[in-house]
Each structure stands twice: as structure tokens, then as C-alpha cells.
Amino acid sequence: MKKIKVLVVDDSAFMRKLIAEFLTEDSRLEVVGSARNGQEAISKIQSLRPDVVTLDVEMPIMNGLEALGEIMKDCPTPVVMLSSTTKEGAENTLIAMQNGAFDFIAKPSGAISLDLYKVKQEIIDKVVAASRANVHKLQKNAGEIQRNLSGCKKYSKIESEVSVVSSYAIRDRVYRSKKIVLIGTSTGGPRALQTVLTNLPQSINAPILVVQHMPPGFTKSLAERLDSLCHIHVKEAEDGELIQKGTAYIAPGGFHLKVRKIGTGLAIVLEQSEPRNGHRPSVDVMFESVASELIDFTKTAVIMTGMGSDGANGLTELKKKGQVKAIAESQETSIVFGMPKAAIATHLIDNVENVENIAKTIVKYCES
Incomplete structure (x- = not known):
């Protein structure tokens, strides 16, 4: 060889x-x-x-x-x-x-x-x-x-703060809509996330939870960089914070990201149980948590470029409970087709999309 x-x-x-x-x-x-x-x-x-x-x-x-x-x-x-x-x-x-x-x-x-x-x-x-x-x-x-960076709107710090304050003021509306977007990715993920998140409108009627396989120390910089480029607010998730629509929460390196209902709201739960398939954060762990906690929510699950099969087992659990639409990135645009391929092999994927079309499909499901 x-x-x-x-x-x-x-x-x-x-x-x-x-x-x-x-x-x-x-x-x-x-x-x-x-x-x-x-x-x-x-x-x-x-x-x-x-x-x-x-x-x-x-x-x-x-x-x-x-x-x-x-x-x-x-x-x-x-x-x-x-x-x-x-x-x-x-x-x-x-x-x-x-x-x-x-x-x-x-x-x-x-x-x-x-x-x-x-x-x-x-x-x-x-x-x-x-x-x-x-x-x-x-x-x-x-x-x-x-080329696309020049077309992305970059909000000033004041605009970003106003956006966050406004989202807190309309928090209750998030949970009456009962929609949530879940994204999992690994190798090639930062580029894929930039393509997807910069094309989501600020008015999207759902919060977005993101697991990107990264070690501690890198996810905060990733969130800050994406926040400067996106119409939505992007941040590193914090334990106990209430989830808002129009915001993407990136799991910190070294922590699994889960959710918990608190009254009519949802809170982020970060924990350090054993890595799953060698990963912490793990897409499977996030998907399984949402599957058990948010049965009455409409979920849009997205699995993009990455090595391995993280997300496939969690997708199976999601599909068993409640209404779920699942999107996998195509082989054509994936840097590594491992995770999307494993998800497609479950026969539970509703759409296989090139990365540049994923945001439009997410919005379609969030508006339906």
C-alpha cells in the first residue's frame, strides 16, 4: 500500500x-x-x-x-x-x-x-x-x-446589545412557538457553520443549539467570530442561561450541552460526563437530551461535515419522539462525509442539501 x-x-x-x-x-x-x-x-x-x-x-x-x-x-x-x-x-x-x-x-x-x-x-x-x-x-x-464575507452584515456592539435585550423582552414567545434547531458538525465545521449561520435571518422563530467538535479554548473565539458576521446573535453557551429565539448557542469545548425545562422556559445545561464516541461535546448527547426533554417541540436537526458517526444515534432517538425534520449536508460540499453519511444511513434524513442551501431549508421548516 x-x-x-x-x-x-x-x-x-x-x-x-x-x-x-x-x-x-x-x-x-x-x-x-x-x-x-x-x-x-x-x-x-x-x-x-x-x-x-x-x-x-x-x-x-x-x-x-x-x-x-x-x-x-x-x-x-x-x-x-x-x-x-x-x-x-x-x-x-x-x-x-x-x-x-x-x-x-x-x-x-x-x-x-x-x-x-x-x-x-x-x-x-x-x-x-x-x-x-x-x-x-x-x-x-x-x-x-x-467573497461572502463582504456581503455579511456586521453589527456594531450597540446594535448587538439592543438585539439581545429585545430578545429577552420577547422570551415567552419562543416557547409558545415551540420550535428549536439543532446543529452538529466536526471536521470542516467552522466553515460550514459560517455558511449556514450567516444566512439565517435575525427574525428566525427558533433558538439554535450547536455542537462543534472542538477542544476547550476555541469555541468562545468561534462564537465571537460568527457573532460579528451573522444577523442572528451567536454565543458560547453558559450553564443555566435561558434560551432565546434568534440566538445560536455553541457548546463549550469539554462540555456536553443539554436542555432543561424551567417553567415556560428552557435553560442550557452544561455537564462533563464521559465523552461519547471520543467527543465532549457530543452531538448524540445533545440530540438525546432534546428528544427526552422537548417531546412537544418541533425540531429541525442538521448534521454537517465531520469524521465519524456522532449524531446518528441521537437522530434515531429524536425521530422516536415528537415531530422532527432532519437535514444532512451533501457529499458534494462536505469536507469529510463521515457524519452526514452515517446520518443518511439511518434512513431518517428528510433532506440532503449542499451547505449553501441548508439555511434556506432550516427557515422553511421553522416557518411551517
């Missing part, structure tokens, strides 16, 4: 050596070279033609973001970013995802992580998955997102 060729890019010699050792332990992978900065990486990509690049975000001479832009423009290759969990690192990682990176891995303890072994299997799994990705789709999606 032909081995997957990998180029390792990091300004730390220790990190280059450690990552290369992890990768070469897997018989499917071959490290064909390494580079100390983005400039050197571009030169080596052109000469070595790797199948996948692991790319550090923070480097001298040419950093990971600058290098990624050049790579996707001149020599498109699937890129897995390695990032610190600082606020700046999280924000740069999200920009990288938007600009065409396949996925990212959070270094456990900063730029030089002596405990990198904690994410060893994640590095291997994501590099293998990246090797199967359609790099031209990554490149195309990055270009489309950049």
Missing part, C-alpha cells in the same frame, strides 16, 4: 522531531521532510510533493497563516494546523480554517508541548483523514467564504 507522505513544519526542532516520531509509528505514514518556517515549507512542498502538511501557526520569517495562504494559492495541499490554546492562537486557528486548512490540533501546553503525546492519536487520525480530503474543495470553499 502506498504510504501517505507528510511534511512537518514547526520552528522548534524538538517539536519537529516529536511530531515526526509520532507519525512514523503508524505504518500508513511516511515523513518525507521538515521545515522551520513557512517560507521553507513552501519550497519543500514544491520539491517533495507531500500528501499532507502539518503546519505550526506561530513561526518566524513566515508564520503559519501566511504560509497557508501561499500553499492554497500556489500548491494546494491538505494542511493540519497545530496551535496553542491562547486566545490569539484560537483566533488565528479559526482564520486558518476559513482560509482552507483541513483541520487543527491544539497543543496541550503551549508552543513547545512536552506532553504532546496526549494528542498523538489525534495527530495521526487527522493526518490520515486529511490525505483523503479533496484539496480543491478546501481551496474552493476558502475562496467562496472570502
